[in-house]
Amino acid sequence: MTSERFRWHPAARIVTAEGSSNGVGADLKPVIPARPAAEALKQAMAAAAAGLAFRIGGDGPPPPPGPVIETLTSGSTGSPRRIRRAHASWIASFEVNARLFGLGPGCRVGIPGQLVQSLALYGSIETLHLGGELHPLDMLRPDHQAQAIQVRGIEMLYASPVQLRLITEAGVQLPSLRLVLCGGAKLDPATCALVGSIAPNARLCEFYGAAEASFITLSDPDTPEGSVGRVYPGTELDIRDGEIWVRSPYLFEGYAGDPGPAQWQEDWLSIGEYGRLEDGYLYLHGRAGRMVTVADQNVFPEAVESFLLSLPGVTRAAALARPDQRRGHVIEAFVAGGDVEAVLSACRCQLGPLAAPRRIHRIADWPLLPSGKTDLAALERALP
DSSP states (O other), X not given: OOOSSOOOOTTOEEEETTEEEOSOOSOOOSEEOOOSHHHHHHHHHHHHHTTOOEEESOSSSOOOSSSEEEEEOOOTTSSOOXXXXXXXXXXXXXXXXXXXXXXXXXXXXXXXXXXXXXXXXXXXXXXXXXXXXXXXXXXXXXXXXXXXXXXXXXXXXEEOHHHHHHHHTTOOOOTTOOEEEEOSSOOOHHHHHHHHHHOTTOEXXXXXXXXXXXXXXXXXTTOOTTOOOEEOTTOEEEEETTEEEEEOTTOOOEEESSOOSOEEETTEEEOSEEEEEETTEEEEEEETTTOEXXXXXXXXHHHHHHHHHTSTTOOEEEEEEXXXXXXXXXXXXXXXXXXXXXXXXXXXXXXXXXXXXXXXXXXXXXOBXXXXXXXXXXXXXXXX
């Protein structure tokens, strides 16, 4: 039966460059500084053991009493929101992942992201709850993260696509990796190929989810290109006029502070994402909050970004809408890598004259949020 509180498993330990440690901390605080990660997690698990609510990082008042955790959204289109959820909503998926992936005592798990990122916090607490050996890597440069994975024999990695690309670009062979769980954004083909070249023994699993909903779908070896996989165990999907509605034991309780995009209908949740199901596989179109109209045609910038990432040489992509007096909006895109003229030509051919970006801006210094997602607000400011 699913327990109600996070626990520090007797076999769990945290390993850093300074050594290893086990056991919870003694300093009970409802709002915990995110660094150093090992100390933050000790305090968090101490709060959980005492039945106290906690949050790692973020602004605002402390969370309410009880077995509750607050996490943060990525903030890719604005300030991060605080998400309130019961411990049990994560513990339910810990138990699923233990069965699916063989997680448990002795499993060495690497976490490259900061604990203010929901994915990094989830992976860290899951590891400690199940008795694994946790390796926080957030204080290391990506090439040093790769070296740590190799030297320490890390077996599993929780990472966003950007974090995964930066680690694999170091070119360090990672034969110990047997599992990479990747989420937070669409995984591009180039990064998939890099993982295969430097971690030949790793199973690469892309999942689709959200801070509000946790796991929604999970890829498998048969997942068609462009899909984010089949429903995660215990999850139900209902597509209503293109909008994705989710029902599962993993859903959040609500926002703490400013309201967000989530809507409830009884026990079904929507976070404003649109997509379609084909043969049991989910394909994403985009988020309602980003959808724009170009000459009376609905355009999802995420669909443009997904196509851009499929083109040769393109390693990062972002599509933004700019108001236009004649068409309502036009799309402009930023890319890292690729040939700008070839990219623009491919977009016009594949996406058509309305959805295709009017201009492609190539930049080398890609703006990122702590979550590893693209800082869209920074790119908005960079539009000429």
